[in-house]
Amino acid sequence: xxxxxxxxxxxxxxxxxxxxxxxxxxxxxxxxxxxxxxxxxxxxxxxxxxxxxxxxxxxxxxxxxxxxxxxxxxxxxxxxxxxxxxxxxxxxxxxxxxxxxxxxxxxxxxxxxxxxxxxxxxxxxxxxxxxxxxxxxxxxxxxxxxxxxxxxxxxxxxxxxxxxxxxxxxxxxxxxxxxxxxxxxxxxxxxxxxxxxxxxxxxxxxxxxxxxxxxxxxxxxxxxxxxxxxxxxxxxxxxxxxxxxxxxxxxxxxxxxxxxxxxxxxxxxxxxxxxxxxxxxxxxxxxxxxxxxxxxxxxxxxxxxxxxxxxxxxxxxxxxxxxxxxxxxxxxxxxxxx
Numbered sequence: 001x002x003x004x005x006x007x008x009x010x011x012x013x014x015x016x017x018x019x020x021x022x023x024x025x026x027x028x029x030x031x032x033x034x035x036x037x038x039x040x041x042x043x044x045x046x047x048x049x050x051x052x053x054x055x056x057x058x059x060x061x062x063x064x065x066x067x068x069x070x071x072x073x074x075x076x077x078x079x080x081x082x083x084x085x086x087x088x089x090x091x092x093x094x095x096x097x098x099x100x101x102x103x104x105x106x107x108x109x110x111x112x113x114x115x116x117x118x119x120x121x122x123x124x125x126x127x128x129x130x131x132x133x134x135x136x137x138x139x140x141x142x143x144x145x146x147x148x149x150x151x152x153x154x155x156x157x158x159x160x161x162x163x164x165x166x167x168x169x170x171x172x173x174x175x176x177x178x179x180x181x182x183x184x185x186x187x188x189x190x191x192x193x194x195x196x197x198x199x200x201x202x203x204x205x206x207x208x209x210x211x212x213x214x215x216x217x218x219x220x221x222x223x224x225x226x227x228x229x230x231x232x233x234x235x236x237x238x239x240x241x242x243x244x245x246x247x248x249x250x251x252x253x254x255x256x257x258x259x260x261x262x263x264x265x266x267x268x269x270x271x272x273x274x275x276x277x278x279x280x281x282x283x284x285x286x287x288x289x290x291x292x293x294x295x296x297x298x299x300x301x302x303x304x305x306x307x308x309x310x311x312x313x314x315x316x317x318x319x320x321x322x323x324x325x326x327x328x329x330x331x332x333x334x335x336x337x338x
Contacts, residue, residue, distance in 0.1 A: 148321060251271050
């Protein structure tokens with residue numbers, strides 16, 4: 001099965017994945033997030049339903065803020081005899097709640113769920129949304145990562161790693177807890193003289209906030225340019241751990257990035273965090289407990305190797321390209337029969 005992933009009216013151009021994840025390319029969209037579902041099946045990412053070939057029968061239709069466009073695409077796809085599963089493109093719990101806050105949007109979502117053949121929840125928290133809206137079949141499928149592809153291994157030897165990488169970057173989204181993460185890790189960074197790396201995407205406002213945090217300037221590295229994904233992973237891989245306090249209930253790309261970078265991820269309650277870093281994630285833990293976990297890893301850096309070995313073994317079973325490919329094929333066979 002070569003899956004067609006359709007983002008109707010989206011900005012990302014059509015992209016083929018004939019070599020699955022392929023080699024890291026700084027110009028192309030990386031094979032993660034929604035694109036990963038196409039890549040793990042050597043399929044294609046589309047922005048127009050008319051571009052999908054007649055012989056490509058299985059389609060994952062992404063739901064965006066403009067649900068009218070998604071509903072119209074669903075009508076066209078059904079008319080073309082496709083088997084259609086739906087999934088939210090932005091799948092954080094707060095993002096879904098915001099998108100469905102208007103009665104008209106909720107009505108459109110219900111209509112889409114009832115007409116589609118099935119629904120894929122990229123976090124377990126989304127299953128109730130789909131079931132309550134009338135989806136015929138709904139299943140949790142984590143976003144896949146190409147961990148079995150050595151071309152996507154960005155790990156750095158333990159002895160060459162330095163500092164702490166902050167995995168969030170949005171001050172303006174309360175559930176990301178970005179400011180709290182920077183405040184919470186400052187004391188640990190100072191006591192162990194570990195540099196903290198953080199991205200600032202908020203311009204002058206972000207610079208002013210960061211300046212007020214009281215960091216020793218020797219222990220804070222602020223990056224204000226957006227890096228191509230391979231370079232971003234390479235940078236992350238040079239750190240001892242990734243730190244975050246994200247409570248957004250997202251699919252968990254920060255933890256997925258950490259997997260490819262070979263770095264333990266402490267904190268965060270996303271689906272990937274819960275699946276592959278269950279002993280380090282923020283689900284069911286407070287900030288003090290996460291602080292202690294981070295301190296232990298910094299004090300015993302070679303423990304990171306054991307942590308990553310367990311994480312990769314779990315990921316191989318649950319969210320590798322191979323594992324998710326197999327589950328996608330099974331899911332689409334089941335909803336096609338029904």
